[in-house]
Amino acid sequence: MIHLRNDVVQMLRRMARRGERPSVMLRAVIEEVGQEEADRPLLFLYFSTAFCFTEGQGYKIFGWFPDGTGALQDSGIDALLSGRIQETRAEWDRPVSENIELDLHLSS
């Protein structure tokens, strides 16, 4: 079962408002939820939820690994995701009460 933590989603949005780089945000999620748990699918789900990605903008995350062994280095993931996060800002940068949709509370 996957549970996305609201505090982590809100942390990502705060970081994005401050203009933090996506690679820094990805590592912040890993630190927050633990390296064992924070595989790329979970990172993808956190980013997709936090930034209201409905067009698959987060799939680039699958090319990135925190240890630098992925096809995308930090600069690559930053270049590919930064603009996408800002493009959806009108969707995710709202008062908290208006925009919490953590519906990945499923199965296993």
Place this chain on the structure above:
Amino acid sequence: MSVPAVPCAPAGVVGCEPEVLAATAVVYYLRNRRKQRNFIMANVTGAGHLHFHAENLPKDGTGCPGTWMFEAAWDYFFRDQKVVIRGVRGDWTSGDNLDAVNRLTVGGAMSLEEACKRTWTYRRAKSKGFSRYQYIDARGGPGQYVSVDVVFLP
């Protein structure tokens, strides 16, 4: 919310023990309990495109096959959720699809479109009736693409 049935592992395959970790109206996440880098994450975009990332690494002949995982995701959205799928995205920053595109476009030997139509994802898309190519985005150049994003349409 009802929990979707976990599809039975394909016959004759070694080391495939699937579990569905997320299945909503727009997201489907199936992974292999027995192999860490063996999963499919799929969703249907607002435009109705099936967008996914599938892995089965290392390539050691074990695990849930990519084609089988694609079919599981397709069945979940198309058959179980009754979603109208309007295209299949090919969005690659690594892996066999991007490797094929780069191999085929070296020196301008083949156009991006032609190369994309020789990928595994294109074959999956074509099997569902989506064979028309539409460019979305690409970074890099022939033989050296670092990111390719296309969609296959009816």
